[in-house]
Amino acid sequence: MPDPRRPLRIALLGCGVVGTEVARVLTGDADELAQRVGAPIELVGIAVRREGRRRDLDVPDDLFTTDAMALVARGDLDVVIEVIGGIEPARGLILAALENGASVVTANKALLAEDGATLYEAAEKAERDLYYEAAVAGAIPIVRPLSDSLAGDRVTRVLGIVNGTTNFILDAMSTTGAGFNDALDEAQRLGYAEADPTADVEGFDAAAKAAILAGLAFHTRVHISDVHREGITDVTAADVRSAAEIGSVVKLLAICELGPSGEVSARVHPAMIPDSHPLASVRGAYNAVFVESEGAGQLMFYGPGAGGAPTASAVLGDVVSVARHRLAGVRGAGETVHAQHEIVPIGRARTRYHVAIDVDDRPGVLSAVAQAFAANDVSIKTVRQEGHGDDAQLVVVTHEAEDAALSATIDRLRDLDMVRGVSSVMRVEGVA
Template sequence: MPLADRRPLRIALLGCGVVGTEVARVLTSDAEEFARRIGAPVELVGIAVRRAGRRRDLDVPEELFTTDAMGLVTRGDVDVVIEVIGGIEPARELILAALEHGASVVTANKALLAEDGETLYEAAAKAERDLYYEAAVAGAIPIVRPLRESLAGDRVTRVLGIVNGTTNFILDAMSTTGAGFADALDEAQRLGYAEADPTADVEGFDAAAKAAILAGLAFHTRVTISDVHREGITEVTAADVRSAEEIGSVVKLLAICELDAEGAVSARVHPAMIPTSHPLASVRGAYNAVFVESEGAGQLMFYGPGAGGAPTASAVLGDVVTVAQHRLAGISGVGESAHASLEIVPIGRARTRYHVAIDVDDRPGVLSAVAQAFAAHDVSIKTVRQEGHGGDAQLVVVTHEAEDAALSATVADVRELDMVRGVSSVMRVEGVS
């Protein structure tokens, strides 16, 4: 049957911000090409917006815009709903209503998936419809589908990623220019890489949501954002960055999802030193990258722009093509895989190396006392050096791998030593084999 004679697949779009505008533009301007890729014409039947009458740089009929998002998703003749409004509500209510009324859903909503993905998955399974979300993690980088499908026959053991472009830009600027956090943040805001309120990025909330999604996919276990240990970069100093350079490393905000020796899941987001020899160390500016380790495939790295209208729209539209093809075939694609139901462990059980800077009195016996505090908690010291003299004396300790709880207890004891003026920095060291 010629394409022109096939019933159009009807698409509804929720949200017309930076990403939504780009999605609508491509769907309309490249409609013929999408029809060939999908196997049927596509028709954008409505765009839900918060405010009607607002001027938009988009060449679509004005009558497509509506403030009645619920009416749009429940009209009954929509095949695919694209949700790019973000947040928890009304996004959750709209997605559930769309599935209940027979539409498949493509979303970029990392916050909702990380908080209540279980409800969305169950609704999609009940409706026998697709729930696809490639754009929810790392923008244009294809990482959801490789974990969800390509590596489904493998055993993933670790996912290590730079998944927030704002924080990577800030830390990269601190490394290359010597700037402090505040100045680097100001530059990121001036260039449009950081929001006026950067809290979600710099405090690690955005990365933690993505870590929850990645961990769930990698280990076939339900992981929510509340399971992810989160630290931001606001306390990272220029001195931390210089210390990293001295041991051949750079500072990155990392999302780390891994299996421990007992087969339990650990998911955490925090700044860490990573050796310059590691592939993630070369990820510059606002770019993202995800490093995957598995038993069969070995080490894989996915790299590219992690945000922005066009890159994120690219991931959304890729899902739209897949979901639309499924609708034509009368099937649904991959659903939730949470069969493993592995234990999720707290940060205290995570194991890694540490870089600890300790301000000390410059007198005999200091090193011995500090070493005894580390030994008391079975934290092995790899290297130790003294920097400065007199009132500026500092011991810099790099440990072998140890449990986070043991390191925390060690630092607490070190702070109580009478020859210690303070512990000025504790940073994890990752990516060392």
């Protein structure tokens, strides 16, 4: 147990947008944080890639070091904050911090989704905390509600908008009628998208968060490879218009579900969601997570999902909790994976679908299309025809069906001589 008369020593790994905000609060609000923790806190080192880089921080120059491993291995640290991101060197530094007696606060969703088991096991062995509220949805408190507040309940579904870049792009497409490329250009101009937006628009970022959320919600280890992933690069202005025609909007959703037989599925993909659903009103770069449980019912957590100050808020909340534990000589709850449910592939996931089919405008087409759906046990809810002649299109909305059945239906449709193409397939979520 730390001596209550000495400050709790904190090291910071990374001093980018988030790290700078964390350092600013740790130093500028040290007295207030000390009151919340119950003991003084002291920032004793900041690991950076390059020394001498100009930073908007009022801290002594000798706090900065490029030797991150030496910093975490010094042996007298109480808390190490990791906001470097990526897999390495972050993994090695976190493991070294735990081995040398420090608890760890991290915002590293990619590492947790890729190799969280190694980190959890190291924290358990070291009898130290591993906290990561900032790894999912920025400032929104969702990790602790799932792991603590709902620990006595049975969560059945987590449905979330967990990437601000993609939500901004899709919202712009919906409100302005812009195509994907124009909306992406605007997101980059305003700073909502990186110069290389691949991690966001292809769904990698959201998939990492979905793995973390599924693991927490269902007490089962979920690796990022278990998460089905689709991005938004193929979403067209026509898709967005079609969603509006059925009273819906298109969102990139992270969906984690506990099935009726205890199976777990986790997926990320664009989907149509009804205007009446709370997630439909999430605009711009904001995030929201919708949780369904047997006892509490439906809960929604909403707020800024990225940015320096919002993410730093989540980091510092964890720092206060971990520091209190160090002062009391205890640790918080570790990984809970007692359930270890079967994780099933996307083919077994069930949802509704919106399918646009380009067809010849001649007798028998509708019957043949309906037979293709029926042959794979996919029930049609509504069907409408748009256009005539060469521009004829059937728009089908199905009842709930397995993903594998819908995929087989699409293959069968493409084999029909009167079908010129299946121009769009999009899942429909959030319908009672």
